[in-house]
Amino acid sequence: MVGLADVVVLYSGGKDSNYALYWAIKSGFNVRYLVSMVSENEESYMYHTPNIELTDLQAKSLGIPIIKGFTRGEKEEEVEDLKKVLESLKIEGIVAGALASRYQKDRIEKVARELGLRVYAPAWGRDPEEYMRDIVHLGFEVIFVGVSAYGLDETWLGRRIDEKVIEDLIELKNKFGIHVAGEGGEFETFVLDMPLFKYKIVIDKAEKIWDPYTNSGRLIIKEAHLERK
């Protein structure tokens, strides 16, 4: 598993991409860039959109260059846009966080194959509970920035993932069948700190947005800064 290969990590700022990054560096990979694909669609081309700029703060804290590619966000197009971003990089592999589906995994593997790259998905196939506990035990500071599932209400936004949260998620799994690690899109997370960060992220101003009709909501981080650990 130990490599000295040059790789990129697909990076959204949440627990999965940060776990993938952590795994890659601990496994000896040379992470040349973080890569974020940003959607160009109506909703998300606003500057003050869900925390996209915050990946800059994370990248700065890590000291790893970040590449942002843009996509209209339609499924097939997004993969082609990712390919265009990756094809001019001198890398040997792509490291991806937890993948939502076999379909998504297949598409990333297709791009990788076309570019002659390997794909590493360290969280793929892992037991969700064990995976969540691993993240807590490694010292990741992770908060919920989006929820969209029956049983997850406004109070979850901004909540930090700890043992109690995992217990609550297991209860919700047993009651309503949600995925404990949120792989079905039940929730989105943001990492404020983890062992590789040189600085931790401190939120100065945030706002909850809740839609009672869809029973979903978001924590919009409006201002944040880095602080020495």
Next chain:
Amino acid sequence: MVGLADVVVLYSGGKDSNYALYWAIKSGFNVRYLVSMVSENEESYMYHTPNIELTDLQAKSLGIPIIKGFTRGEKEEEVEDLKKVLESLKIEGIVAGALASRYQKDRIEKVARELGLRVYAPAWGRDPEEYMRDIVHLGFEVIFVGVSAYGLDETWLGRRIDEKVIEDLIELKNKFGIHVAGEGGEFETFVLDMPLFKYKIVIDKAEKIWDPYTNSGRLIIKEAHLERK
């Protein structure tokens, strides 16, 4: 001058890097990435720092992936950090905006030589007045976001570069010797629109910061969004 080479454009979001980008695309270069070096120093590792995140909006408007590299910001280190960002890219050249000095130009050329890249600096050696008029005539919408020179006061922040501004700058050149295109660090600019942007940037919220002791100030763009042209 016509090329089909793959290049990056060193990009800060101001008039010079946008002019360089415009020149590169009109000259037939294939601009694979914009590259911004972000300083890690105390002042600038704040999230709400001088408009750095706004380059994301510009990149999105352009549909060109942007790479942000991080540097402690000390002069020699910055060049080494730039080299690390560039060395894993499959490119043939670097396009740079107006360069402040022979020293800066030499350093970028040194990095390029070490990486086997060509350097293109389309604004280098041009007459400053003619250059400024060119930018206006091409339809660039450029505002002042930083001023730091005798003769430039708070009222210049947010002002849009047009013929009248150029006349005023020429007057200040004659009176106080400032560089009409700001190459001596007299001012910093930000591009809200130019012919290659698919969307224009609209500022929703901005704040002027003025320091009477150094007679310098900044316009901090706090919220902005893209709008169809």
